[in-house]
Amino acid sequence: MRAQAVLHATRGHSNARIARETGLHLDTVRRWRGRFAHGGLPALADCRRSGRPARFSPVQVAEAKVLACQLPAETGVPLSRWSCPELAAELTARGITETVSASTVRRRLREDAPRPWRYRSWIFIRDPNCRAKAQRVLDLYAHTSEGVPPGEREYVVSSDEKTSIQARCRCHPTLAPGQARAMRVNHEYGRGGALAHLAAYDVHRAKVFGRCEPKTGIVPFTNLVEQVMTLRRRQTRPLGCRQRLLPPRPEGHRPLGQCLPNAVMVHTPVHASWTSQIEIFFSIVQRKVVQPNHVPDLTQVRDRLRAFEDRYSATAQPFQ
Template sequence: MALRDGDRDELVRLTRSTAVRAGLALRARIVLAAARGEANEHIAQSVGVSKVTVLKWRSRYSRHGLAGLADEARSGRPRIVDHREVVAATLRPPPKKYGVTHWSSRLLGRHLGIGNKTVATAWREYGVQPWRVETFKFSTDPELVAKVTDVVGLYLAPPQNAIVLCVDEKSQIQALDRTAPMLPMQPGLPERRTHDYKRHGTSTLFAALEIATGKVTAACKPRHRHQEFLAFLKQVARAYPDVALHLVMDNYAAHKRIEIRDWLAANPRVHVHFTPTSGSWLNLVEVWFGIIERQAIHRGSFGSVKDLNAKIRAFIDGWNDRCHPFVWTKTADEILKKANRQPTSNTDH
């Protein structure tokens, strides 16, 4: 079968696109195979349809070209439900008589007197997902702009002959021990564990992440008071002697105690950069805390706090052998504009 001028490239694009409907991509494959001279039976077998289907789309293309591969208008009664009205009803809170916080497709369908599939179709068309919820936290720090600019500036352009460390503590790490041994992963079966567990106490992990290399200096302590934090700062200073240190940390009260401020004043090579209030996500060590949580803590089973601490230290040793730099990509302006706190100017209008 001969292709019309310019159609081959478009047909190939349809077969490779992830945005077009699967049916349209299949029809394009049928036409391309026919153009290569393949037999109808072979085409049907290779694309997984009947020979009748192959003949249908070959014929449609021969008569109408690429337009013939589109769906024809369907017979039957036209749609009478306005999807905009369905979405408008979805965006209004459910009546108190239902006692629910958000709509389900079945409940809204019953409320509007339509089928739940119609509701689901309207939701897909407008990208409405009532079952989803996300959280956010807006910083009210009066120094938000200055702090974001300061911390992000450290990440994007760190000072020469200095080391940038992200410092924080992960508190209340529970030493949980399952009531029965873990069942290992097998082909066709994931790793399994009991739902119940025994508590054996908690530990606090203090960590300093060197963003240029990903190396972590850490300590496990029973509490997270300013005394433990000061001891950890001294440990970090010993780990990086005779070099300027820039520490990024949040506004936790223990980080601002007079004892901490006195020690910093006595050690002028250590500079502190505070993240904004409710902006601890700017601290890259939080990313690393997520890594250790997923890879070593969440699925672990610990018979004691001592066992928990030993396994945390083992993970850190392994991590430092394979660590990698932590690269920040967003500029301060991009972050502030997203937070809707960037001052506007005439050029922004």
């Protein structure tokens, strides 16, 4: 970069133009032009500096980053992902560097390379009608249905189920946080059973209607729909839910459309739970109610979930 600044200067370019074309600061261009004018080509080299010289060359650092940006399986290493100690050992084994510590590797990777010990999962949406289904759901969130705003007596409700919420009785009581000490939860616990939490979320009014059932299925879900319709006592517009395979209807069970003609079912695309706002509420329940918990029986689990629904509905605002 210093040589380029000097070459631009020999063509008669101004310092401002050199700074724009090379990406250097104006003061940097001015300094190296002055040094070259007084000392010639040797003045472009680094001056002697105090302290220990760098142990690893830029090429070695670059090779370490290249290795970190590869999957271990592609390099013949039987690991699922790199860690700093593993990278340090591999760099030494390949002769790229001498003995290097894990902290040095971490410091070099922190500059611009990704963190190879981290990962993010993703899923490919394979629903052929994903765009049409998602568009209908998002239109309802935007308070419109087929270009027409819903009436005052119509509601948009997102519903789903959160399965296997366990009652865990810790072997030792949970300790409250103290000075310079986080809350402490005993790892060992006794199982007190599990239940399913079914909930419906009014997306425009931020109201939650929930119930707990021993298991999931078409009957518990129908009970949730009837609960919502009974509480509203008015005409209700689409009730969104995650598209899934429902179990066979029990003997004598009527379809939902016959039982509640005012409820319109709108399914979200397969593998697109991000379109269902009830999933956001379930994530809040997971963070604030379920983890960590110290509840000895399912009765207390039901009471806590019901109390949290009331607490949340009293102050919540619609999701944006």
